[in-house]
Amino acid sequence: MTPETPSSSGSDTSRPPIRNAEERLMVAVRIRPLKADEATRSLHAVDKKNIVILEDDRNDVLRQKRGVDKQYSFDVVFGEDSTQEEVYAVTTRDLIKDVLNGLRPGSNYLEDLLGDVPLATVRLFEGCGCNMMVLHLTMPFRYNATVFAYGPTGAGKTHTMVGDRSQPGIMIRALNDLFETVKNNEEEYSVTMSYLEIYNEQIRDLLNPSSGYLELREDSRGRNIQVAGLSGDINDLHGRVINERSEFLFLEIVMQLLQKGNKARTIEPTAMNNTSSRSHALLSVTVRHSIPVDKKDHLRMRILAGSERANKTKNRGKRLQEGAHINRSLLALGNCINALSGGARYVNYRDSKLTRLLKEALSGNCRTVMIAHVSPSSTQKDESRNTLIYADRANNITNKIERNVFDVSYQVTQYQTVITELRDEISRLQTKMKEERPRSADVNRLNAEERSSEVRNLREQIVETFKTQMKLRRKLMEIDSHLLGLGMEAERQHVIISHWESRSNKLYKNSINESRARTQQSIRRRKIVTADGFRSAGNEQDETSDGESEGEAAVQQAWTELADIEREQERWSELRTHIEQKLEICRQRGVTLEDKLPSLLSSDDEREILALMCKVHELEADKMALQSERLVRQHELRRRDLIILRYDRQRQLCEEIITRQRQILEEARFKLPSDLQELYQMYQQEIHAATYTDLGLSQLSSTPDKLPPISKIYSDPIFRRNGTGDSDASGLSPPSSAESGEDGLPIINDSSVDRVMGQPVSRPGMGMKLPPLPPSPPVRLNESGSNRL
Numbered sequence: 001m002t003p004e005t006p007s008s009s010g011s012d013t014s015r016p017p018i019r020n021a022e023e024r025l026m027v028a029v030r031i032r033p034l035k036a037d038e039a040t041r042s043l044h045a046v047d048k049k050n051i052v053i054l055e056d057d058r059n060d061v062l063r064q065k066r067g068v069d070k071q072y073s074f075d076v077v078f079g080e081d082s083t084q085e086e087v088y089a090v091t092t093r094d095l096i097k098d099v100l101n102g103l104r105p106g107s108n109y110l111e112d113l114l115g116d117v118p119l120a121t122v123r124l125f126e127g128c129g130c131n132m133m134v135l136h137l138t139m140p141f142r143y144n145a146t147v148f149a150y151g152p153t154g155a156g157k158t159h160t161m162v163g164d165r166s167q168p169g170i171m172i173r174a175l176n177d178l179f180e181t182v183k184n185n186e187e188e189y190s191v192t193m194s195y196l197e198i199y200n201e202q203i204r205d206l207l208n209p210s211s212g213y214l215e216l217r218e219d220s221r222g223r224n225i226q227v228a229g230l231s232g233d234i235n236d237l238h239g240r241v242i243n244e245r246s247e248f249l250f251l252e253i254v255m256q257l258l259q260k261g262n263k264a265r266t267i268e269p270t271a272m273n274n275t276s277s278r279s280h281a282l283l284s285v286t287v288r289h290s291i292p293v294d295k296k297d298h299l300r301m302r303i304l305a306g307s308e309r310a311n312k313t314k315n316r317g318k319r320l321q322e323g324a325h326i327n328r329s330l331l332a333l334g335n336c337i338n339a340l341s342g343g344a345r346y347v348n349y350r351d352s353k354l355t356r357l358l359k360e361a362l363s364g365n366c367r368t369v370m371i372a373h374v375s376p377s378s379t380q381k382d383e384s385r386n387t388l389i390y391a392d393r394a395n396n397i398t399n400k401i402e403r404n405v406f407d408v409s410y411q412v413t414q415y416q417t418v419i420t421e422l423r424d425e426i427s428r429l430q431t432k433m434k435e436e437r438p439r440s441a442d443v444n445r446l447n448a449e450e451r452s453s454e455v456r457n458l459r460e461q462i463v464e465t466f467k468t469q470m471k472l473r474r475k476l477m478e479i480d481s482h483l484l485g486l487g488m489e490a491e492r493q494h495v496i497i498s499h500w501e502s503r504s505n506k507l508y509k510n511s512i513n514e515s516r517a518r519t520q521q522s523i524r525r526r527k528i529v530t531a532d533g534f535r536s537a538g539n540e541q542d543e544t545s546d547g548e549s550e551g552e553a554a555v556q557q558a559w560t561e562l563a564d565i566e567r568e569q570e571r572w573s574e575l576r577t578h579i580e581q582k583l584e585i586c587r588q589r590g591v592t593l594e595d596k597l598p599s600l601l602s603s604d605d606e607r608e609i610l611a612l613m614c615k616v617h618e619l620e621a622d623k624m625a626l627q628s629e630r631l632v633r634q635h636e637l638r639r640r641d642l643i644i645l646r647y648d649r650q651r652q653l654c655e656e657i658i659t660r661q662r663q664i665l666e667e668a669r670f671k672l673p674s675d676l677q678e679l680y681q682m683y684q685q686e687i688h689a690a691t692y693t694d695l696g697l698s699q700l701s702s703t704p705d706k707l708p709p710i711s712k713i714y715s716d717p718i719f720r721r722n723g724t725g726d727s728d729a730s731g732l733s734p735p736s737s738a739e740s741g742e743d744g745l746p747i748i749n750d751s752s753v754d755r756v757m758g759q760p761v762s763r764p765g766m767g768m769k770l771p772p773l774p775p776s777p778p779v780r781l782n783e784s785g786s787n788r789l
């Protein structure tokens with residue numbers, strides 16, 4: 001039987017590094033091996049990109065649609081014999097390498113120069129009985145990377161992400177890569193670790209369980225999620241781990257702490273998995289330069305507790321309540337995925353701690369890989385199907401890589417300012433070289449040895465001051481960019497507010513106070529949350545939580561965010577003033593030091609040293625100029641990518657609309673005007689030409705996301721009549737000319753639409769705002785019993 005292909009998401013198996021400003025999430029699926037006690041299977045991998053769910057009720061004539069095997073396409077499908085190494089190599093290795101790239105010695109002089117940059121935090125979010133694990137890495141000046149494993153309980157997430165000593169999973173391999181990267185650096189590092197648990201929406205410190213429940217906090221933009229009071233810094237593994245160059249020790253200590261924390265976790269067996277934990281847990285391992293740091297880089301790994309059905313896991317009482325919390329988090333996650341894939345303007349991450357912690361991975365400045373896990377067993381068929389549907393929806397999520405996406409012209413101006421300042425400094429140094437010869441008194445005052453030591457000393461101080469200046473200048477640029485980003489974010493919130501207010505016929509300006517007041521009320525309400533994470537049962541509470549429209553929630557959220565942004569702007573402006581003062585002091589110091597130089601220079605060698613210092617400054621200025629150029633080029637490429645992406649979305653929508661309209665025309669037996677037929681022909685030729693250019697003839701027939709060429713539909717076996725020599729394996733009959741009308745619009749049945757076009761961008765009801773479409777044509781049975789429009 002020909003399987004249906006509801007998705008058209010597949011592209012290349014080995015995904016090239018992500019460079020676009022907007023990039024779809026990479027979606028992979030892993031099938032765990034069938035166990036000895038699992039007799040029948042419900043799905044299998046077709047090839048490296050396709051997976052098929054076998055429908056056992058295909059002979060049930062009353063449920064025709066369900067009788068067709070469903071095929072799903074993903075970026076990559078790992079079969080039951082896939083190895084841990086293969087999964088890591090295809091999904092994660094490049095992602096991590098790319099992000100860690102900046103840690104390599106000499107790879108980024110300026111960033112090394114800054115010295116105050118935390119290098120990476122490896123985070124593992126896990127849970128037995130879990131539904132998800134996430135690995136997340138953030139580098140400053142770069143994008144972030146996240147890998148998360150998803151799937152029902154017992155489907156193999158822990159195996160993929162953690163594994164065991166003989167088959168280490170992604171987390172261990174990522175830590176290993178991290179270690180490999182930093183161990184070659186000469187500098188000293190410190191490693192800290194924290195381990196927390198979210199159990200029934202409460203956060204506990206697993207390395208210090210007696211510390212009680214901890215609070216989850218985020219910055220004004222809801223991005224820098226932090227857990228207040230977490231004992232991460234106390235559990236400092238110190239530089240010794242890496243400085244001793246012992247890979248084993250590094251991983252061993254991490255594993256030991258993981259084990260220690262695991263003992264404190266809430267783990268209970270369920271009927272489906274003997275080691276099913278009832279919580280989500282987040283392990284963080286942070287690597288930093290020994291120099292104090294004030295930024296956060298994250299390589300996070302998370303495993304999230306899994307969704308399950310109470311009747312399957314045989315959970316009762318307390319377990320059932322835990323399941324409710326686990327499912328609540330996952331429901332919230334599902335809602336986020338739905339909203340994101342439907343292109344919703346407003347996505348509610350606040351429904352659970354899980355979604356708050358995953359916000360960045362799903363929507364933020366992040367390159368993301370999702371590995372959905374399924375069991376091949378027929379006993380878990382429903383869970384597998386739901387997982388694949390989720391994964392398929394996730395294909396539509398586009399993560400925005402925000403690094404350097406802020407106003408480029410502004411940033412370029414900043415680069416130019418710094419370059420001008422550097423060039424001024426160079427010319428000042430050059431003038432010094434030409435200045436008056438050293439006064440003999442100065443030279444004679446010191447003997448040669450003392451003089452050379454003083455010159456060396458002075459030179460070091462000048463270089464040090466130069467480095468500090470560069471660091472402060474960089475910081476200023478960063479602060480300005482951040483302030484710019486905050487300004488844009490504030491603007492965005494205003495747009496959201498005015499959008500919703502205008503939809504409810506309110507004048508934005510007139511309702512500012514009212515709207516703000518509503519927001520404050522909502523914040524007060526939000527604080528009234530009971531210990532188990534549910535809102536308290538007051539009437540007022542129910543009224544607001546249940547009765548609020550999506551628009552009101554969005555406006556309230558926007559006001560809250562706006563207030564946070566304003567506070568953040570204030571804070572960063574103060575910081576800017578402070579850094580500016582420091583820079584000025586540093587600049588003055590540099591000038592004073594440089595002034596001392598000519599009086600000490602007596603030989604050509606010493607003048608040569610000064611010339612070399614000029615050279616270093618020049619190189620730095622050149623480097624900045626190159627960075628600035630690169631920024632402009634990158635921006636241009638991103639801009640073009642974005643335009644292509646938008647055109648592509650428009651094209652998909654157009655194809656969906658055309659297909660639906662063709663269905664309606666067919667249903668109404670409408671005689672096509674000849675000019676429209678011509679347009680169809682032209683369109684068909686265009687598609688053909690584009691397909692030929694893009695993919696080559698070999699793939700023409702299998703291009704899934706193009707509108708089917710009109711004549712091709714006639715020649716497609718599924719439209720040929722039974723009895724014409726080509727028996728139709730799918731059981732679908734072709735249209736007779738009487739049925740299709742004289743002008744012969746091909747009859748399109750729903751399965752063929754899905755097969756050739758892939759999932760529509762958005763079905764009505766998925767959140768996408770499309771013009772209202774008429775209901776789908778009814779399904780009728782023809783003589784042979786097959787479904788047709």
Ligand SMILES: Nc1ncnc2c1ncn2[C@@H]1O[C@H](COP(=O)(O)OP(=O)(O)OP(=O)(O)O)[C@@H](O)[C@H]1O
Pocket residue numbers: 031032033080127128129130131151152153154155156157158159160273275276277305306373
């Ligand atoms: N690819 C695989 N190869 C071999 N064994 C596997 C594979 N995937 C899973 N398993 C085995 O299946 C069992 C369940 O897997 P695992 O514990 O990883 O599931 P899980 O999705 O993490 O479950 P939970 O959500 O309940 O924590 C384990 O015994 C594991 O070793």
